[in-house]
Amino acid sequence: MGTTFHGPSPWPHITRAIRTRGARYAAIGYLGQDAPALLPLRAGDLLVVNASKAAIRAHATSPAALAYYLNKGVRVLSSPTLHAKVIVTNTRAVIGSANASENSTLADDAVVITDDPDIIASVRKFIDSLDEITEVDQVFLDDAILEWEIGRAVPLPGVTGRVRIETDFLPTPVTRMFVKHAVDYEPTRTEQQVLDELRGRHHSRGGPAAKYQLESLRLDRPSGVKRGDVIVFVSADDEWIYAPAVVVSDPMKIPRSGGAVLYFLRLRTGLSPLPLPGAEKALTDLGHPGSRLRTDHYVRSPGLRSALLGLWDL
Incomplete structure (x- = not known):
């Protein structure tokens, strides 16, 4: 495979690249409600995300997505300082700018996907070294749901508010x-x-x-x-x-x-x-x-x- 660059719409490439055997480890800054369709994790995988109160209240990270992964048996951790977007499997590493959200599929994001063993090892080491970690469990999730309801969607450029309409300008066809x-x-x-x-x-x-x-x-x-x-x-x-x-x-x-x-x-x-x-x-x-x-x-x-x-x- 080597090393490949994918942009401005990298998520189809990311999703395909991580459909491998063995555990997957992901550190993704923010998760939208549709994250599971983009980031198909399973039992035994690890996900680190910014699920801080600020991220939840701004609707940048979705409690519904957190609950989905927990129910799938994924170990979910929260790091309030996380902004990276990296994923590593036994054979590949993904490094880039893409959050797991619909807004990322509309924004001009980009990633590098590589099978370089040294980079794979470095990404895994980076994820393992993240600090200020909190385990996301049912108690954490209950609090997150309350914070979500208290907060409101705040358009954050590059996170929740950077959007790009496909087909140049107008939807095709215009039905509404x-x-x-x-x-x-x-x-x-x-x-x-x-x-x-x-x-x-x-x-x-x-x-x-x-x-x-x-x-x-x-x-x-x-x-x-x-x-x-x-x-x-x-x-x-x-x-x-x-x-x-x-x-x-x-x-x-x-x-x-x-x-x-x-x-x-x-x-x-x-x-x-x-x-x-x-x-x-x-x-x-x-x-x-x-x-x-x-x-x-x-x-x-x-x-x-x-x-x-x-x-x-x-």
Whole structure:
């Protein structure tokens, strides 16, 4: 096999590489709820993870994933300082940046997989030398579940909030679309910091122009909106219609807001808003006289969804 590099989507390679006989040893910083599908461990394996209170409260490490591995007979340990992502078997070592989570499958992660005996031995030694270790048992798990319920999902770039929509920009096909009126909303300081980091607003000068940008959507209460939905916004005064945005996060509860939730949206730069009357006429000419762009609604018609995207040649 030798040594191979895999990125920006390394998890299929990781999963295949560790399907070997003998015990597996993994030190993975954070586990999402879908970790078991990515990291198939079994009885006799060892897993070290950052299951600190901070990680659990931020929903970076899932108690459900911890419980799954415990039930499988995996020995699970928690190290509050762990940030590494390494796995070792009897014949291979995996070294890289990938957490075991859905967000890692969407982010641009990378790993090196090798059968070099010296590196295999070094990775095993690294895992064995980790300190500040706590055994994850049922008591630990019960506490973790309480911490999870107390906390809330906090988008952490590279951990729980770095997302990338496949197929360039829009889902393929677009099966769920909403028309909503834009409402002015001033993000909190925390929300603005997250937006700034995800947007890469503080990048250095030079380099390619940004193709996408992130914005936030605040709703006063949970709704039917979910990750992957497409939203077309109309200005509050019904003068403009804005290019489609894609929902790229699950709803996040906003503390002390009376039940309001926050979503992150991905927009493609360079798509200008259009005058609403002109858009309505264009849709009527295409056979959609009842486009209802002045009313918030779920767009059920596949033809109307396609026609709306076509306003921006999407």
